[in-house]
């Protein structure tokens with residue numbers, strides 16, 4: 001990805017009402033939300049004030065060596081929010097570093113080499129992750145794959161586009177569990193060589209796909225049986241995006257390691273974290289540090305953001321209802337829209353040549369994106385992809401969201417009828 005490769009607009013400013021203004025005078029409803037890193041609006045006043053106060057008081061400081069009270073408070077707040085037996089926090093600057101750290105923790109804890117992960121997920125673009133887990137697009141992975149040993153893959157358990165079917169047209173993602181058992185564990189790697197499972201509870205970049213309850217039952221049983229560390233990457237899905245605090249809460253998941261980022265920054269400075277159990281993190285030698293880790297201003301902004309989260313989740317659930325009602329009906333209306341998924345403030349339309357074959361249709365998706373832009377809706381679209389993703393601020397005014405959905409319905413009529 002190069003600067004400006006896919007987006008022709010240059011930002012002039014964003015405003016609190018959920019609009020983006022570009023330097024050419026165009027205005028769009030903002031369905032990007034800084035890829036999820038600005039969940040409460042561009043720069044909420046309480047976040048700004050907390051950050052400025054912390055800057056004035058503490059300045060820049062390296063928090064992994066010299067901590068300040070906000071750092072301790074944020075760790076405690078995150079632990080209180082985390083499910084299950086999570087009691088520990090390791091700070092990182094980016095989500096990518098959190099994923100890398102979690103893989104190292106799982107390997108250290110178990111003394112095993114392999115990580116089981118799922119095709120189509122996205123975890124960042126460091127050498128290791130671009131080489132391995134970032135298989136959302138082959139072009140991200142190509143060129144790096146030879147440099148990433150220790151990973152094995154199953155297809156992502158998709159609710160719509162399953163790799164395996166019992167009968168034509170059906171999707172049953174518990175077949176992914178059978179594939180792991182009957183193929184990977186039988187023919188590729190013994191279970192006692194696997195340290196952990198790295199999974200996005202809802203796969204955002206892939207197109208907001210969520211596994212079923214029966215998949216989770218199968219996966220968590222395997223983790224328990226084989227002593228695999230369950231690593232949930234909630235860097236995109238966590239802290240309200242899915243309409244729950246953690247997307248894993250939708251299925252009652254209790255991961256051993258839980259990764260957060262994006263929304264954590266609350267529209268302020270970059271920050272992310274690994275949350276984990278005592279068993280894994282109390283006596284670790286894995287360092288996940290860095291010069292800019294949990295710098296006090298960033299931490300103060302994150303704390304102010306957590307205060308905004310409960311109301312933002314209530315709003316996200318309203319957006320969910322509007323989206324399901326207004327965009328859900330497009331699936332019935334058009335042969336070329338195969339599926340629509342919406343969890344909280346997170347939705348995806350899936351473009352297909354026809355419903356029976358579900359063959360991906362990136363060119364119609366790209367044309368739809370252009371039609372939506374002409375009507376003032378700016379969401380996440382790549383020309384190679386057939387899913388079109390809505391990822392607004394959790395706090396987007398429901399009226400603006402409803403208006404956006406209406407514009408998308410007109411755009412669909414333009415490109416599909």
Ligand SMILES: Cc1ncc(COP(=O)(O)O)c(C=O)c1O
Pocket residue numbers: 035093094095096097099122123124125200204205233234235236237261262272
């Ligand atoms: C699920 C997931 N994991 C990890 C990352 C990487 O996070 P960062 O861009 O902060 O390094 C992303 C970023 O989009 C993500 O969506």
